[in-house]
Amino acid sequence: MSTHTYDVVVIGAGPVGENVADRVAQGGLSAAVVERELVGGECSYWACMPTKALLRGGAALRAARQVPGAREAVTGDLDVVAVLRRRDSFASHWKDDGQVAWLEQVGVPLYRGHGRISSARVVEVTGEDGTTTTLNARCAVVVATGSGALVPDIEGLRRARPWTSREAAATSAVPGRLAVIGGGVVASEMATAFAALGASVTVLARDGVLPSAEPFAGEHVVESLRESGVSVRLGAEAVSVKRADDGTVSLTLTDGEQVEADEVLVAVGRTPNTRDIGLDTVGLTPGAWLTVDDTLRVTGEDGTPLDGGWLYAAGDVNRRVLLTHQGKYQARAVGDVIVARAKDEPVERGRWGRHVATSDERAVPQVVFTDPEVASVGLTAAAAEAAGLRIRVVDHDLAALAGSSLHAEGYHGRARMVVDEDRKVIVGFTLVGPDVAELLHAATIAVVGEVPLDRLWHAVPAFPTVSEVWLRLLEAYGR
Template identity: 80%
Template sequence: MSDHMYDVIVIGAGPVGENVADRVVQGGLSAAIVERELVGGECSYWACMPTKALLRSTAALRAARQVSGSREAVTGGVDVAAVLRRRDSFASHWKDDGQVSWLDSAGIKLYRGQGRISSTRVVEVTDESGRVTSLTARHAVVVATGSAALLPDLPGLREARPWSSREAAAATTVPGRLAIIGGGVVASEMATAFAALGSAVTLMARDGVLPLAEPHAGVQVTESLREAGVSVRLGAEAGAVKRDGDGTVHITLTTGEVVEADEVLVAVGRTPNTQDIGLDAVGLTPGDWLTVDDTLRVIGDDGELLADGWLYAAGDVNRRVLLTHQGKYQARAVGDAIVARAQGEAVDDSQWGRHVATADERAVPQVIFTEPEIASVGLTAAAAEAAGIRIRVVDYDLGAIAGSALHAEGYRGHARMVVDEDRKVIVGFTLVGPDVAELLHAATIAVVGEVSIDRLWHAVPAYPTVSEVWLRLLEAYGR
């Protein structure tokens, strides 16, 4: 066993881990990063990038068909092989040479293998040959191991070799029939993608489609999926799964009905990648999500900081928000906090301080790349009420905006603004419609900046754009 010392050791070289390491190196500290798979993580190879690449080609074709002039130029359908090639390029063909080169240029040392915490500030890395390297951190160890697809305990499911989000994102062929268990973001996006690529899709959404979004958003996506030929089975619950010798998958619902498919995708949630990283060595439970304070220091089962606060957890693994951009936001905060503490500086842990991840609570932006897109930030109306906020909800037909009519013929969409009536600020904003993702950041700034309704009257939207919805919402709200 060989020993090496660094200021900071990061377990997990996904986008969160990379950003933590980069941040501390920029702050003058040394950093090592440990990765057992591909540098770049889930988002680069099996999630954000390849899945959005799968969705984009068909979305562009659909957009062209919604505008006279371009509609007439469309003479064929999507080229599936070309879509998959484009997807492969965005996944870097599942090679991490470019990411490894970036680590080298950033001055971050990479150790490949399984990283396990063995004692205070010590991480042991076991490589493919079984060789163990011991790394010691002067200041901090950061767990950024992310999450994996949750596989429920259904009879026959594991034996049926189901797809998770990984297999769906990296599929080399489009199945003739695809069954999807789940109704959340991954399930809805992959139903959208594979239906557009030619699969006969059955979506079994026990709890509804996008149940955590504003209700009208889930309704619009459900209608759109059905228009695209997807069999959306609301309330359907899988009871057992079996794959025949010829490859056919049989999903038996709790009602006794059987759904047949060529592949089954399970998208019912995530589980933390903490089973084999040595949590038991420091009094934590392997396989658990990690609880953290606002500067991302790990809190033990007793509610107190672990030891002297040397262990941090950023990204999916702390279960605050399972989104890449929020994980990278956490990475910046935790990196700065580690540098400040290492250099004996004060840590700004005020509400919007530099070293905290408070936006995880009430200012999270998210885009769901279904048809139509859903772009949201902050709280839904139901969540705001549950938080005890006295609210007023303002809705507007996005299709009634002049810019929307120019954007696409027959544009259908909806905008909702949730206002805290006591403070007169927006606490939630949801847009549903074609290409609304690009409108989201204005709402994010309004929510994070707590811009007053009175002040927003002076933020004049350009005409004719879809952003004019801001004016219409304010008019509907009134002075």
């Protein structure tokens, strides 16, 4: 057994853990990270990058077919082997050499193995060979272990060896028939991807498609999925699943109907990776989400930080926002606050303090890479009303723009801004349409910066672009 001491020990070397360590190192403190799998985490190998690589080929082909001249140049369908090969490259062939080299470059030691908190400010790392290393943290331990796919208690489901998002992202072959349980982001994106790759896809969306988004977003996606041949079963729920000896899967629905498939993908939510990281040794519940204060310190049931305030949690594991970019944002905030406290510098709180993750509350940007794309930031109209805001909703048809008609023949989409009438600022913005993801950051700046509508009139969109929707929304709102 060996023992080492650092200012900060980070459990988890995904994008969040990497950014915490980097921020701490930039602040002049020493840091070490612990990782039991691949450095780079879920996003690099089983989520953001490989899944978007799976989706991009189909999106590019659809875009080409919507433009006369380009349409005539397209003579075939997707090359599935080439798509999977490109996916492999974006997943770095499930090797983390590049990520490890980056850690070495920034001077952050990596300890491979299972990290477990053994007492206050102490993490024990058990390697694959059984050897144990003790890491002492002078200032803080940060939990950045992320989340895993939730597999619900449906009869026979676990025995049927279902796909989760990991298996879907890393598959080496496209199944002939794919059944998807769920209707959220992962379910919608993977249904889009595998339909484009040639699978016959059935989506069992008990709670609807994209239920957390503006209702029109889910409606557009359902319409497009059905046009691409996907069977979208709204309100459908599986009560049992069975895999036969020949490998096929049978799902029984609540009404007794049978759905047959070659693979079943479960995409109904996430669960925290906290079951065996030693939470019990510091009075917390193993397997639970971690509650944090406004500086991302872990708190107990009474809402106060643990003795000494040494334990922090960033990313999915604190359940504030389960998105990679928000986790990295939290990582920057928590890294800065740890450095400030270590140096006895004041911690900046308040709405815009850099030591608090304020955008997690009402300014979260998100893109769903379906066809059409769904891009949103801030509150939906329903969420804004539930928050007690007096709002006005303004919609515009994206197809009515000169830029969208140039972008693609038959462009179909919609934009919505939600205005706080008391402050005359935008608190929510949603776009649905082809390639709207790249329009989102303008809305994010408007929401986060609380730019007054009167000021936005002076942000003139270039013509002819789809960004002209900003002018049309302001015109619809009036002066």
